[in-house]
Amino acid sequence: MTGRAGDVATHLVWAAQGRPDLVRRYGSALAVAAPGLSGRDRIAVSGDADDAVPLVRDLLAELGPGFRPFGDAGLIAALARRIPGLAPTEPFYWMETAAPGRPPRTETAAPGGASGAFGVRWLDAAEERMPEPLFERWFPRSHAQPGRSGVSRWAGVHGGSGLLAVAADAWSAAGCGFVAGVVTAPEARGRGLGTAVCRFVVDALVREHGRAALMVDAGNMPAVAAYERIGMTERLFDAAAVVA
Incomplete structure (x- = not known):
């Protein structure tokens, strides 16, 4: 399937x-x-x-x-x-795409030969714990965090003070890669770094699995707009839980 x-x-x-x-x-x-x-x-x-x-x-x-x-x-x-x-x-x-992400018109080329625009690249094994402070301070409820089961790899953008934005390839499956753990440090927001990291991961997952998807809160319209800019389309989903 x-x-x-x-x-x-x-x-x-x-x-x-x-x-x-x-x-x-x-x-x-x-x-x-x-x-x-x-x-x-x-x-x-x-x-x-x-x-x-x-x-x-x-x-x-x-x-x-x-x-x-x-x-x-x-x-x-x-x-x-x-x-x-x-x-x-x-x-x-639920947002998904089967096409490579579209680059924003304002995005600059990668400096110093890095893998992606803004210097986005996959973190190596020695760096895999580096995103932890971002999640501890700004996104503690994220299901995807360093060291957790199902998280395969991290992409990120480095700055003078450390990582500025990250996103994970997590719980990907044959036929559907999955993006999770997207977070940008507050001082780096508004520069397109989070969008660039997401597009980098989406591009890789589309190449490897044929399609990439993610989930985003319905009230987080800035994030929804950012994912739309890289070519993802959305469907309104919900979940249900058994209550007493």
């Missing part, structure tokens, strides 16, 4: 993590149960609500209430209405 295969949406491809045998089907509905994926136990779901309701209901009974269904916002709202104890959480955008 790679890319968009027939009616298999990209978020299911990502959730399957290269395991097509994990896909469950009921009528038009498809679901993938993915424990520990990007910091949560998740159930990726798509299809018609009439078929998705019994599919998700059975999966929750089998797997337990800690799993969270996620998918298109309208579908999740229908699941929450029709499955007792299930409630929507906070909406977010």
